[in-house]
Amino acid sequence: MAADILRLAIPGVQGLSPYQPGKPIEELEREYGVTNAIKLASNENPLGPSPRALEAARQALRDIHRYPDGNGYALKQALARKLSVAPGNITLGNGSNDILELLARAFVQPENEVVFSEHAFAVYPIVTRAVGAQPVITKAKNWGHDLAAMRAAVNARTRLVFIANPNNPTGTWLAAGELEAFIQSMPAHVLVAVDEAYFEYVNEAAYPNTIAWIGKYPNLVTTRTFSKAYGLAGLRVGYAVSSPEMADVLNRVRQPFNVNSVALAAASAALGDEMHVARAAQVNREGMQLLSGAFNSLGLKFIPSAGNFVCVDFGRPAAPVYEGLLRAGVIVRPVANYGMPNHLRITIGRPEENLRFITALKQVMHDQ
Numbered sequence: 001m002a003a004d005i006l007r008l009a010i011p012g013v014q015g016l017s018p019y020q021p022g023k024p025i026e027e028l029e030r031e032y033g034v035t036n037a038i039k040l041a042s043n044e045n046p047l048g049p050s051p052r053a054l055e056a057a058r059q060a061l062r063d064i065h066r067y068p069d070g071n072g073y074a075l076k077q078a079l080a081r082k083l084s085v086a087p088g089n090i091t092l093g094n095g096s097n098d099i100l101e102l103l104a105r106a107f108v109q110p111e112n113e114v115v116f117s118e119h120a121f122a123v124y125p126i127v128t129r130a131v132g133a134q135p136v137i138t139k140a141k142n143w144g145h146d147l148a149a150m151r152a153a154v155n156a157r158t159r160l161v162f163i164a165n166p167n168n169p170t171g172t173w174l175a176a177g178e179l180e181a182f183i184q185s186m187p188a189h190v191l192v193a194v195d196e197a198y199f200e201y202v203n204e205a206a207y208p209n210t211i212a213w214i215g216k217y218p219n220l221v222t223t224r225t226f227s228k229a230y231g232l233a234g235l236r237v238g239y240a241v242s243s244p245e246m247a248d249v250l251n252r253v254r255q256p257f258n259v260n261s262v263a264l265a266a267a268s269a270a271l272g273d274e275m276h277v278a279r280a281a282q283v284n285r286e287g288m289q290l291l292s293g294a295f296n297s298l299g300l301k302f303i304p305s306a307g308n309f310v311c312v313d314f315g316r317p318a319a320p321v322y323e324g325l326l327r328a329g330v331i332v333r334p335v336a337n338y339g340m341p342n343h344l345r346i347t348i349g350r351p352e353e354n355l356r357f358i359t360a361l362k363q364v365m366h367d368q
């Protein structure tokens, strides 16, 4: 019976496997009988949200019998001020994943192709196949996007290109010059979605602010999120900045109340606490240094990352290391489903979490 139901699904969906999230702490504690587990698996902000965001969320709870503001007026105003764009350039999403899906639903037909890189974010193939379109996956270069290969993959059928900058899970990033040249080279029938989920963490002089290019390129859309540096992953708020024409199209297909009222309030308040984001970025930089040093001293290669996570290479299948870490109460992320069976992705945590991870890793490597 189950097989018959699957056959009724559109062919692209039949070929999909569900997104694999990081293992929840409660699940590990239940299955392995450990306590005090830590999770460095989902690129969440280990400091949590700003206290201002929490207070705003609490206040908003009093009105949850009302529908949210379907236009997200206050949050769009706050974002517009911060980003120096007009509210009409902004589309709010139930997480930025919602925006990625809106792009596919509004613009991509079954006869279209969607171009993205090998080892890129797992949501791109999901939203592509869900609309019955064809993913075109280009080979990575040094674990990052090969823009020349991506340009060469674009043809008359291409409607959308996804670029993650920095990329998850590899942490690789593209500089302003090469990225703008790529966008400039796109034919008018191709949209370029630059996914900047880790924008607030990047500390590289050549890293672009693509939002400044929106006025120049009507086919460019930048997506960002409150899930990572702002620490609001559980509330689900993200946004796109694009030409008003593209925002108008996205607005036609989005669910009327796609961002809930608690999330809207918390995100607006979080935007006002820049110190909190700066602190998160600082803790991340220090943690990244600590982990890099530990990998070096263990003789492990890793992919230099501009995000709040790092992929480390065990030179052999990493699954047993992952298992060993789980038994020590440390949840990291296997990335075999990204074509990286020898790597694990570690989210940078608080200092004590990073130390606990390093201790556990040394023990696991000693034991295996």
Ligand SMILES: *Cc1c(COP(=O)(O)O)cnc(C)c1O
Pocket (backbone or CB within 6 Å): 043, 094, 095, 096, 097, 098, 121, 164, 167, 168, 195, 197, 224, 225, 226, 227, 228, 233, 236, 237, 238
């Ligand atoms: C985490 C992440 C997102 C954010 O997803 P949300 O839906 O905003 O929580 C988007 N893109 C990439 C590459 C990510 O790693």
